[in-house]
Amino acid sequence: MVQASAVEIRKVNKFYGPFQALKDIDLSIPPGKVTCLIGPSGSGKSTLLRCINFLEPYESGKILIDGQMIGYDAPGKPMSGRRLRDMRRSIGMVFQQFNLWPHMTAQQNVAEGLIRVRGLRKPDAEERAAEALRKVGMADKMGNHPARLSGGQQQRVAIARAIAMEPRLMLFDEPTSALDPELVGEVLGVMKTLASEGMTMVVVTHEMGFAAHVADQVAFLEGGELVAVDTPSTILHHPRDARIRAFLRTYHERNAF
Amino acid sequence: MFSIQTFIDSFGPLLWAARYTLLVSGLGIALGLVLGAAICAAALSRNAWLRKFAAIWVSFLRGVPLLVQLLLLYYLLPVVGINVPAIAAAVISVGICASAYISEIWRGAIAALPPGQTEAAEAIGMSSGDIWTRIILPQAVVMSLPALINELILLVKASSLVSVVGILEITRASQAQAATTFRPLEVYLAAACIYLVINLCLAAIGRWLEHRAAV
Amino acid sequence: MDFGVLQQYGPLLLRGFATTVFCWLVGTLLGMALGLLIALAQRYGGRPLRWILQAYIEVIRGTPFLVQLFVLYYGGPLIGLRLDAVPAGLLGLTIYGSPYFAEIFRSGFTAVPVGQIEAARAIGMAEPVVIRRILLPLGLVSALPALVNFSIILTKETVILSIITVPELMYQVSRMSTETFRYLEANLVLALFFWGLVEAISRLGRRLERRITKHLVERV
DSSP: OOOOOSEEEEEEEEEETTEEEEEEEEEEEOTTSEEEEEOSTTSSHHHHHHHHTTSSOOSEEEEEETTEESSEEETTEEOOHHHHHHHHHTEEEEOTTOOOOTTSOHHHHHHHHHHHTSOOOHHHHHHHHHHHHHHTTOGGGTTOOGGGSOHHHHHHHHHHHHHTTOOSEEEEESTTTTSOHHHHHHHHHHHHHHHHTTOEEEEEOSOHHHHHHHOSEEEEEETTEEEEEEOHHHHHHSOOSHHHHHHHHHHHHHHTO | OOOHHHHHHHHHHHHHHHHHHHHHHHHHHHHHHHHHHHHHHHHHSSOHHHHHHHHHHHHHHHHSOHHHHHHHHHHHHHHTTOOOOHHHHHHHHHHHHHHHHHHHHHHHHHHHSOHHHHHHHHHTTOOHHHIIIIIIHHHHHHHHHHHHHHHHHHHHHHGGGGGGGTOOSHHHHHHHHHHHHSOHHHHHHHHHHHHHHHHHHHHHHHHHHHHHHHO | OOHHHHHHHHHHHHHHHHHHHHHHHHHHHHHHHHHHHHHHHHHHSOHHHHHHHHHHHHHHHHSOHHHHHHIIIIIGGGGTOOOOHHHHHHHHHHHHHHHHHHHHHHHHHHTSOHHHHHHHHHTTOOHHHHIIIIIHHHHHHHHHHHHHHHHHHHHHHGGGGGGGTOOSHHHHHHHHHHHHOOHHHHHHHHHHHHHHHHHHHHHHHHHHHHHHHGGGSOOO
């Protein structure tokens, strides 16, 4: 039985001027599973993630979300802003720098998209926001502005903001890289819960422990190329490619002090 | 309709009058630099009275419109027994006004220097005089150059106000020209062009200095 | 100082002050509005529009306010723009202030972290909503100190309107001093008055800033 992919990436290329950031990327993201993108910094893994919701336009190739191409109606024909926005509604994104809106409380941050994008009435949106915040364990801090929250708390609110929109797919761009080490756990915990509920997730991360224990597949990128896609144990414990071995060696040396 | 000929003809007398614009703004900034240095020193001194004086000086001159300052000084000088030509009153007024802004520019530049540099100099036993002349001032002066050029641009524009005490600079000359030709639009546009060219040149110098400082 | 004179000219001076405040408020608000439009057009407009607006900014910032007023008030009628002193003054203030306000807004917008705008786009927010709900509120907050500062500078520029016979405070004071020959006293009082006014507005502005930015300051 062939299961349709949630995201199908085919021959995607991306350039910054003469610099090629992504080279012929082919990758399938299975629905209901967690895919981790790992690799050294500058490998293109964040760029690839940002292409999936078209925050970064790609120049050639295709990215299909549930069978529908994002960013273009046909190759070379950009889609209208309205259609792009419609597609983005079903893709949640969590950023490295949280990117909460500082002039709104936690609850307002979550409700904003429900009101302005989904067209919910304010009381309904606030109720849904409260529910999403409860889910990430932030019910007691709903009235706080981001400046009054720790990094881990801000990131949990950002996750609530994304899941309140009821996305079919969640993108995480190094969600714990900007956090103090003691705050990483609470955010990974929320992500684990989401994964266990069957959310389709694509996660760019440096947390090899998370990749090993939560991911269903791991993709390793380097220099804009997709080097390997496989199960976590194959990539992280029995890597065949020398580049992956080198990367893991550096990673373990750094973390062993 | 718009007369190109009048527009072009206006440039002759207006350019001749531009020397007074340059004189007032040039001498104004020179006086402003000297006075500004003194005010800045007062603002940074250990003496509380000097600091207070500098604060009032800056606050007054930045709070009062230049036109009012100009007339105030123009009428004040004779009363206190100083009889100088209008041009001198104009330069003094512009210079005093500029000193308030320039002292703040320098204070800002000095404050922007990392305190670590002074500490490093102290650590190797440099005297405080040497620290000022060798470490702080050379950097602060270079850093403040773009802001000072900016101040000069403001003064070129502000010098148009000295037309009210009868200095025949660009603006005054264009008023006279407009009255004799009955073509105010052409004449004033010509005046605007001259100001614009002067200021664009100054801005280019400022950008060049900024670029050099950044390298 | 002869206070009899003040009593005699009191109503005139009050009217002048009212005109000053009126011109300042209206000129500042219109200048801000125009500046905001310019800043948004520069951010979202095409290259030709951006280029034209940049030229406008350079020209207005490169020429004295007084000369701009002369072009408008004395030169305007030649191209059919016949304005009384007060409207000419208001239009002049609006135009004069607009490029400075535009630059203030522009740098305010630049200060809004790109990520916060991306976050809005990522949940599918339409661009006008992004502007209204995210870019404007955050940009305004970071622009606020500069906005207050420049508005204060504009209070001082209003005296220049007296030269094109706008009957604001400076105009009335000059009229009083030519009639009474008390030039020095009149200008001294005017200077002290503006000093007090500007100090007061600055304090008010700082208080306003603190209130608006209160919850944006990190306090974990």
